[in-house]
Amino acid sequence: MKSIGDVLSGDERWQRLMERAKQSEDKLYSHELIKGLTSRFPDRKFGLSELYEYRDTNMYCANCKGLEECGNFFKGHRQTPVEENGRVRMVYAPCDHQCNYEQQHRLKSLIKSQFVPDHIINTTFESLEKDAGRIEAIKAAINFCVGFERGKTTRGLYIYGPFGVGKSAIAGAMTQELAKRGVDVLMLYVPDYLMEIKASIETGGMEQKLEALKKVSVLILDDIGAEAITAWTRDEVLGPILQRRMEKLPTIYTSNLKLDELEQHFARAKNSEPNYKSAARIMERIEPFVEYCEVKGRNRRRERK
Structure with missing residues (x-):
């Protein structure tokens, strides 16, 4: 009897999904914002969701047209790394606007x-x-x-x-x-x-x-x-x-x-x-x-x- 893993591994659609996910992940890690973040905190293991939020919220800020047109989910805020007691955590911090x-x-x-x-x-x-x-x-x-x-x-x-x-x-x-x-x-x-x-x-x-x-x-x-x-x-x-x-x-x-x-x-x-x-x-x-x-x-x- 085939295992679930065997079935999934042989599924072409699943393979395509996995390939797209891998490409998306590679693209994420090669982004200049993410490279800057990971080089700044080499010992911190960031989750993918953290990295995506950090990239997306800061990309909006890079092309900011003012607070009224802010595209971030939390208007006027972006993901920012904060160091506290030797640990790094991600928080939504207010932008200058x-x-x-x-x-x-x-x-x-x-x-x-x-x-x-x-x-x-x-x-x-x-x-x-x-x-x-x-x-x-x-x-x-x-x-x-x-x-x-x-x-x-x-x-x-x-x-x-x-x-x-x-x-x-x-x-x-x-x-x-x-x-x-x-x-x-x-x-x-x-x-x-x-x-x-x-x-x-x-x-x-x-x-x-x-x-x-x-x-x-x-x-x-x-x-x-x-x-x-x-x-x-x-x-x-x-x-x-x-x-x-x-x-x-x-x-x-x-x-x-x-x-x-x-x-x-x-x-x-x-x-x-x-x-x-x-x-x-x-x-x-x-x-x-x-x-x-x-x-x-x-x-x-x-x-x-």
Whole structure:
């Protein structure tokens, strides 16, 4: 009587299946991702299912088009080897886009005063009108986003010009582009943020709100110089934020004021004598760490109305 093994071994269909499985396995082991994994952990015996998941999830990431189009079963996650106590195990770890999404969510829950209109925050570089008055500023903004590297990029931009020429739209496009690239970025409207900080003295949470701005990889301060500045918000809020960030983390500014006008604004705080020394101290935390980008042109805000 033939054994089951004899029957199966003589079955041509079974042989073909076995050959395909062997070819698939050989192809798997020859894949550059798998060769890199096994050479990194030569003593770890990986199961086939682990290797297939590692290859497939990381292949999706190699051709990533953003979190919304993620093709992995666990959206925003991929198989990753983790060493613990001398042992290697495979886990689903969040990718940069997922980490950025979670960080953005934490920031938004903490900082309520963004109040940046949807048409600004949803702007992209593709949708920006690239007229002569702002093309150089747009180029500088794109170069910043493309060239940004955590731990290396420390200089930001100071985007200034008259009302309605599109400074905030350029900053909004930067927010979108950086977020797509997995960079934690926060854009907020300075006048409202400072009002929120004042209110949080009574309600609590001021230190958390300040700390978030000190640590975010890219901070965009929209319409600086439009706030009703006081000596306290200048010296105890803006000062410490910029002090922590300078030479370490880039800050982007939009303003209707030139730098010398901004210094005058800081010097003439409400309900106090002019203090040019304190204003100069703030400017020393801004001027050396930005590229100046002037924006000209027509008032698009009036056109929308």
